[in-house]
Amino acid sequence: MHGDVAALSRDVVQDLIYQGFQARFLEGGAAPPGAAPFRVDIRGVVMARAMRHSSDGKGDLCCPGHLAPGPLLGFGATPLEFLRHLGRKGTAPAAARSGGSSWTDLRRGLIGWDGPPGTMTQVLAGAALAFAQRGQDRAALVFEEGSAMETGGWHEGMNFAAARAAPLIVVLDMARYADRSGKGEVDSVARGYGVAAAVVSKEPYPGLFGTVATARRRAVQGRGPTVIGMLPRGESDSAVLHDAFVAWALAEAGVTEAEVRTIERAASAGVDHAFSRLSREPEADPHDALVPVCAHEVPQPPWTRRTPPNPGWRAAGEPTEAYDAR
């Protein structure tokens, strides 16, 4: 699916309805113990879908950030994978060693967020630089919380991307959960870096889709990054939810009630299956915590979780090997 189409085609709309339902059922399902609740802003799903997906590691790259699972689903992740990850199962994509709500699968073009807001803008700027260096038709998309603009890290990443005209699209979710100070309107900040900017509120979905598609086109043409500010829907209800999208699809995209019901049933069945399957998935294996943290094996220092050291004078003759150093 290319981002080169200016409007949403009917089958993409159906896919999006499907992913929206998946997301809603994930949201509605019993959240695994300890997992943070999440609300899916359907606009994130629409925007992610405007990028070019593939599963061979050669498509676009997306960091869903806190807008997961929407963009994750949009890039081809399954509800079961998402549940495994959130549920810290041993079968989880990151083997339950890492958290958040998104993970890395570079072949599918997914990269998990980590670190303070702003970090992923730096990382995706570098990935975008790599695309440009190789002259590839690829771009990088990162969803950040609006507060990312408060961090110096975001500015450094943005400045770097701007200076190198890297094919990067930054979507800033401008909702605020608490009274924290910090100025900076998306427009003028983008102007400070000489990059393109767009602000989206509740505008029609083809417009959102087209905003990213245009940004993507600019990006791969070497015309540099675009910053997209996504405004909150309202004071208390910041996200635009799936219902709104379905209502639009019915009214504007020629999708029928019957089709929606069919899609909904399929999504519901799939997510139900994932939940029931999840309960049978094994927990993480403690020994997995001891996997090397380096790519080539770096032995754990002695006596980390084994028997105490046994100095040589006790195990006559074999001083350094008398205990398990791994």
Next chain:
Amino acid sequence: MHGDVAALSRDVVQDLIYQGFQARFLEGGAAPPGAAPFRVDIRGVVMARAMRHSSDGKGDLCCPGHLAPGPLLGFGATPLEFLRHLGRKGTAPAAARSGGSSWTDLRRGLIGWDGPPGTMTQVLAGAALAFAQRGQDRAALVFEEGSAMETGGWHEGMNFAAARAAPLIVVLDMARYADRSGKGEVDSVARGYGVAAAVVSKEPYPGLFGTVATARRRAVQGRGPTVIGMLPRGESDSAVLHDAFVAWALAEAGVTEAEVRTIERAASAGVDHAFSRLSREPEADPHDALVPVCAHEVPQPPWTRRTPPNPGWRAAGEPTEAYDAR
């Protein structure tokens, strides 16, 4: 001397000529071994002078940054102090323990720079916050290299100052010594933070003076920070030198040639004296390196620069005191 006057008064102009000559003679004098050469942009001296000075710790605060010694002299530092500092003498303001070209003397309103570009914008933002919290008629001025805008640290400091409407004036010296990328025009960046901005090039000195005086007035009125971009004079010659100021003073400020000569002689004699005095100043005392780095004494760990430890079984009876732990 208040920053409330819109134009330079004649006696301030004479002071500035004096300081300009001092700076030039410092520059021209044999640079102490190892010291970096410096060139004084007279505009920095003029701008520093538009702030309110006092020597009781209640005036404005200035970080001269790499534009020292100009603003240092403007805030009342002497050439001898400057030479001691640059020459790493034991009599130096920071006892030769620290370098750069400016130092801290809070009573005179001077604060030495340290760390990456951008750090001092954060620090002065906090100092300015303290002024505002106490309702004092005080403001903070920081001279930064233009590259400070490339650092995340600068953006965080700027955002913080803007959010708190702190009485802060940031002068960015936009000269560049090497080909480094990084966008960001002063104007649009300032707009991103919703703060006032000004750009000065070679404009008439009363204008420069007035720019800071206005910024200072806005600042202490609670109207927030101002960012001033100081453009380079040209490709190869970035600083506006003292001669230009003297020429202007002769042409526009009613200062006479004879007065200039008298001021020049006085400055020259003072700096000569400082140089000759400097040669007789003692070097730093090595034991000074052991001064506590904490305000309450924190003992150095044992055997740092003393005799080796002498375990108790050798110095029978006094196991833990047999060596000097300091």
Next chain:
Amino acid sequence: MPAELPSQVTRTREGRPATFLEAIAEALWEEMERDSSVFLMGEDIGAYGGAFKVTRGFLEHFGQSRVIDTPISEGGFTGAAAGAAHMGLRPVVEMQFMDFISPAYDVLTNYIATSLYRGAGPLPMVVRGPVGGGKRGGPFHSQNVEMAFFHTPGLKIVYPSTAADAKGLLKSAIRDDNPVIFEEHKGLYRAPHCREMLPADDHVVPLGRARVAMEGDDITIVTYGLMVHRSLEAAAELARDRIRVEVIDLRTLLPLDEDAIVASVQKTGKLLIVHEDTRTGGIAGEIAIRINERAFEWLDGPILRVTAIDSPVPFSGELEDYFLPSVADVVTAGRYLVNY
């Protein structure tokens, strides 16, 4: 007036026991009342009352100029705190999670820690916040941060293990003229066994002095924070075998109370260090070499350590429990050392 006070700062006034978290809140409140130059900065500490609600009600009482909600910019507001400290204020900076101190690493080590040395005067300021694992927070909400700063001359590091110490040490930290990193284990915040009556008067505990949490003469365990409690549990288990453990609670990590450790090792001849932080480059190393320098002759066995394993903090509960040092680990090591 008392009716208006936020409940988490009234326990001692009302003669009731306080949790670790309440002890922290009381220290902040009392110091702000005592000294108008003390003020707070941090993310969501004002309107929202803080992620852990330590500062709930502070904004209403002390006002916007002394309870400052900051942007997400730990480096920037820590640098700003330094500027305010230069001007005579005494900032107390909250890191929402102490893991977030890492963007402030530069300004803390290069600017703040060096200020006195560079002749720019002392910088009285505290950076405090929750640390530690066991809460399923994963790699970026569970760290212990002492070793990021332990190597930096000019800083102090405090890490209390009891509610009373938390209050008394935080008050000292705020009054100290040096920058102090103050770590609060979130596993202690509301732990029922940490609830205790605090001294009603101005309760101040000096920095730099360890505490003997349990006396014994067979083996010394040096530890701090949550691990004090784990070590005491282990000591109780060892006591059943008549092994008498001395447990030293460091309380302040920098400067290290070397004398207290040396004195105990001279008594027991055996030293086990227990820390929750990961192994390589942990504080156990510095303690080991200091003992070599000052008390080698007294050692009757190797200096050993029980620590987390060398890995980021795992997200899954199973993995995290395995990653963290357990009471059983301490018992095994203690028994081994005693029999050595």
Next chain:
Amino acid sequence: MPAELPSQVTRTREGRPATFLEAIAEALWEEMERDSSVFLMGEDIGAYGGAFKVTRGFLEHFGQSRVIDTPISEGGFTGAAAGAAHMGLRPVVEMQFMDFISPAYDVLTNYIATSLYRGAGPLPMVVRGPVGGGKRGGPFHSQNVEMAFFHTPGLKIVYPSTAADAKGLLKSAIRDDNPVIFEEHKGLYRAPHCREMLPADDHVVPLGRARVAMEGDDITIVTYGLMVHRSLEAAAELARDRIRVEVIDLRTLLPLDEDAIVASVQKTGKLLIVHEDTRTGGIAGEIAIRINERAFEWLDGPILRVTAIDSPVPFSGELEDYFLPSVADVVTAGRYLVNY
């Protein structure tokens, strides 16, 4: 073609000895020629050729997409390097002075070091640059940075002491699939006694293995970087008293070559650690406790250390010389230990 090459990368090709700096330049050049995914980023490394001129002429030869002049934003471009590494490139990031790595502390410890662990794959990248004192650079241009990262699982740290090792280790670091911090002591860059003939073939030195710089059986000195040279001088002086010193050059600090240290201590029974970095929280502590864990029984004296004092690096020459460990300090300590 050879005529066009920048002079600092031609020594070995021309069969002439290379300085430490030239060895670094050769390693970079050869790896860039060998593997098109290797590229350079840093401040002023392109048009200006680098603050120390390590990369003079690289921009002209390899072009703008492989020699990238960055803004002053060490955190930002180190993060970007990680992104490029995710996409299969192998970035080599220059810190103009290694002191400037501190703004990148967050991204290095929290993002980059944890990548493999978090399931985001290995991040092959090198962060290199000049470290160390003795050049009158003052507190912010003289630091050793190993202890900022030594505690972080997932990173490697390399610190060579000879030109040949500098070249061989840097090549290994670039080929390694892990993030590597590579420290180059600026006191060695152009030191005449470091000039040596480098092996003409592809010279690679494995990471993680120490080198015996001098054999002896009276006392072991474990050291690295510039201090290897100071220690060898001290060893020569001690040799006049027939004291036979074994000098171990760690070369890689993380992972530590524990086996090499243990083997030497089992031979000599005496261990002195010498590092230029400041004392408290220095690497000597970790070495001391590892020896306690593995070779306590072989110790015939306390493990001691000679280090810089606990202070920022002083600006004045007199102060800096006093601050840094000297040959005399090593001799004193060595003699003391031998007589113990």
